[in-house]
Amino acid sequence: MKQSMILLHGLFGGLSNWDGVVTHFASRYNIHIPPLPIYDHHLQDNLEYLVRFLERYIEETKLEKVVLVGNSLGGHIA
Numbered sequence: 001m002k003q004s005m006i007l008l009h010g011l012f013g014g015l016s017n018w019d020g021v022v023t024h025f026a027s028r029y030n031i032h033i034p035p036l037p038i039y040d041h042h043l044q045d046n047l048e049y050l051v052r053f054l055e056r057y058i059e060e061t062k063l064e065k066v067v068l069v070g071n072s073l074g075g076h077i078a
Contacts, residue, residue: 008074
């Protein structure tokens with residue numbers, strides 16, 4: 001079983017920004033790109049809220065020992 005990698009986009013970044021990274025690492029990692037809830041109807045700009053979102057995502061998907069990679073805001077969350 002491959003180790004998991006979670007890619008976290010920035011405030012204005014799209015999930016497609018990670019296409020090259022996915023292409024490069026997909027053979028070695030199980031890649032996850034969760035859409036961060038930063039544009040919900042109740043705009044959440046609180047970093048703690050986003051960290052809790054990531055923690056729940058990791059728990060719900062039953063991931064262990066993940067590699068976190070983030071761009072801009074995603075880097076802060078990681």
